[in-house]
Amino acid sequence: MISDRALRFIGFISFFDHYCMPPMLLLLVAGTELSFAQAVELVAAYSLCYAVGQPLWGLISDRFGRLFVLRSSLLGALLGSLASVMFISFLPLLLARSLCGLMFGAMYPTLLTLLGDTRTGVEKAKGLSDLQVYSSLGTTFATLSAGILAATVDWRIVFVLPALGTVTALLMLRGVDEPAHGRKGINFSVALRPRNLGLYAIVFIEGALLMGLPKYIVPALQQSGVGIGLAGVLGCALAAGIIIGARLMRRLVGQFSRTWLIGIGGAILIFSFIPSTFFFSPSSLTITALLFGFANAIMHSSMQGWATDIAPEARATTVSFFVFSLFFGASVMTYLTADLAANADYNQIFGIGMVISILLVILACAAHAAWARKYADQP
Structure with a gap:
């Protein structure tokens, strides 16, 4: 069964990536070929892909399993984060951030589903509360640190951190088996x-x-x-x-x-x-x-x-x-x-x-x- 530590960590990195771009928009414009309007479009595209991918991931999870979705989305998010570091022009960055939105968007609902599969009653409620805490910490860390890191180091470091996080999460999922009720078929x-x-x-x-x-x-x-x-x-x-x-x-x-x-x-x-x-x-x-x-x-x-x-x-x-x-x-x-x-x-x-x-x-x-x-x- 997936550990509490892995659940919390994945919740943390998914929300860090979700909220890391807005604090550094001006620095992103200064360090790339983007206009401010195009930088805002990256945020909008990320949010759109984050939202519209939800039903698709749910269907895939019910068909192939929760751990399949987590591992697939973590791998996709790793590729999207690395691509975000490599380019400075609008179209490649748009595609990279859209991929990140689609992939990171799969993680939190899958974590909720895993808690529903493996916990009941008070234990499930406590697990949901803990997940909220670490997701909120990810949001806070992104809000406070993204702009500072982009200003003092480089805007690329902000995208490198989620990439490192996805690798760590994949290692944490080694040997973890699918929950007994984790694959039900599409309904x-x-x-x-x-x-x-x-x-x-x-x-x-x-x-x-x-x-x-x-x-x-x-x-x-x-x-x-x-x-x-x-x-x-x-x-x-x-x-x-x-x-x-x-x-x-x-x-x-x-x-x-x-x-x-x-x-x-x-x-x-x-x-x-x-x-x-x-x-x-x-x-x-x-x-x-x-x-x-x-x-x-x-x-x-x-x-x-x-x-x-x-x-x-x-x-x-x-x-x-x-x-x-x-x-x-x-x-x-x-x-x-x-x-x-x-x-x-x-x-x-x-x-x-x-x-x-x-x-x-x-x-x-x-x-x-x-x-x-x-x-x-x-x-």
Whole structure:
């Protein structure tokens, strides 16, 4: 069975690569033949491939196995990372970063699926919390270090690190056997039955709030008068909230049902919007970021647990659609709020998020309670 250490490490490197490019965009432009618009296109292409590859990886995982997908994606990510180092012109870099997005995008949902295959109850909830912690650490390390490394060493070193990480992860997977329930065959219709579609719709809204709106924390901090460097540091309150919240979650899972945990995390999410909506200041925005992290650790990890349980016979495909819906919701929210962000109307953006979060929490709690009564042994 795959070790906890390997699960956490792969989660770390996948999120490091996902978030390493934005902090060094200007340095990438200075060191390559790219314009700033083309550098942004690399980030967009990465995100697109990351999202649209999810259903494909889920089908492959259910057909050929979880370890097959992990090893294949790690090898592909190694090739994509090395290619990212070798070129300075737009088209080759676009292809290289798109390949990385496709390959690194396979890892996190596969890790979730492995936890669903090999853990149950409280142990699975703790595993999901630990995975969130290390993924958040990967995000934080990328946010804080990518720009510094690109400025003091070279932009290429930022892409070399994930390449080294994939080699290390492949070595950690040597001799690891496929889980007993890791290869079930493709069962597409199960992953698209009505109760699954309802979950995807809920996580689409959750992604819009928990993945889409936190992007505005750092720009809002700058708008409130904080310098770029300090804004980045204060923005890391999101990661701190996830890490602290994940530790709290390990205590809560033994005391509350999943429906209650969704409600507790959802209440924190609703409250998180209040400081930034009504008291727009550096301190209030930092509090919002911290509470976002708490909500992510409690509510979203509970939603992940639901995704791994709702269709065990098509677990990988279901989880891949779940993750796709999450990131698609974030993309749609970013698109819909772009004009408000361009006008720096961040308090209005967070106010809209507060209203939507109330609807989300009611819908998520009611839907999970109904599902648990009908299909689960315990809610």
